[in-house]
Amino acid sequence: MSGPFRVWLLQIPADGAEAWRDALSQACADAGWDFAVHNRHAPAPMPHPERSMLVVSWLHHIDAHPVTHYLVQAGAPGEAAGILAQEDETAQGELLRDVSLRYAVADFLTRLHTPFIPADAAVMNVPGLGDVHCSPNRPLRSTSHPEPALDIFERLPIPIGVQATWGPELFDYADPGADSRTGRLSLVGRRRLLFNGPHIHLPKGIWRFEGSFSIDPGGDADLLIEWGYGHDVQSLPVVIGQAGRYEVVLEQAWSDVMNADFRISLMTPLLEGTMTFHGGTVTRLPDAPAEAG
Structure with missing residues (x-):
């Protein structure tokens, strides 16, 4: 291509990510490129009109920032969750939403054939810059924070048929007296939302x-x-009038990266009754075939 390169690397936190940033920064300095790290809530670094630039970012690019090539680098979701948990003591729900947002965007990019580089790779080919090597002798943080709720993100792009289990503890319950650990709640009262969640981001599909x-x-x-x-x-x-255990299966198409929300609402008041939500399983299905035109 003619003109400067504008390379945007979506790098999801992982063991070795900092070592990769050091290696990329040095490679850019050696080649006369600009290098920048784009963190959350920070303005996107703007390139010099005559110099190539590599940006390592926490998420997708800002629309005003010109990009010629994208790259994606990630490790296991458990690594990302563990690192972010150490950096910021947020509630589990917020952590899952943060990590899933990054992986959902990464899935979107890799489905557009954006090159994917594993976090533990020894070499990364950067368009216009060439092969960049990362020393395997750099110590890793050995961070682990297993999150079965994020199992759908173990591989990028996310394969068809992949599943994750979402337990009742991941959901939000409207009534203060509900037991979020077991999903047990009272049905007594007015018409209302009983529970919803887990607000984990899912990509298009x-x-x-x-x-x-x-x-x-x-x-x-x-x-x-x-x-x-x-x-x-x-x-x-x-309408359910008989006590028992019930199962429900629903399918929905996501048109973009958006939160996942499974919810049950009580539509008419009740004077008695209880419910226990047991959680469920989310599965990626094949995309619908395109209509002939």
Whole structure:
């Protein structure tokens, strides 16, 4: 290509990421390139009009920033979760949302055939800069923070059929008396949202959620079960009058990187009754075939 290179590297936190930044910074200095690190909430570094530039960023580029080539580098989701947990003591829900957002964007880029470089790779080919080597002798932080809820991100791009289990503890419960560890809650009271979540980001594609709950309604429980994001959901209205364990399967297409929201609402007041949400499994399904035109 003619003109300066504008390379944007989406680098998800992993053991060895800092060593890679050092190696890339040195390679840029040797080649007369500009090098910058773009952190959260910081303005995007703007390139010099006549010099090539490599930006290592926490997420996708800012629209105003010109980019000629993208790269993605990541390790295991557990590494990213562990590193971010050490850097910022946030609640588990916020941590999962942060990590999943980064991987969902990485999935989007790798599905566009953006080169993917494992975090433990010894060499990275940077367009215009060539092969950059990272010393394998640099010590690693050996960080681990296993998160089964993020299992769908173990490989990029995310394969069709990949699954993750989302337990009841990952969801948000509207009533203060609900037990978030077990998913047990009371149905007594007015029409309301009972629970929703886990707000983990999913990339564009078709996703299925298979959830289960036990209920003792003490009458007819008029429920609305939804799966999707915001108003773009697959809905299942159901009236349950018999105690037992029930399973529900819903499928919804994500048109962009958005939160995942499985929710159950009580649509009419009840004077008695309990429910226990057992969690569920999320699965990536094949994309719908394009319509012939």
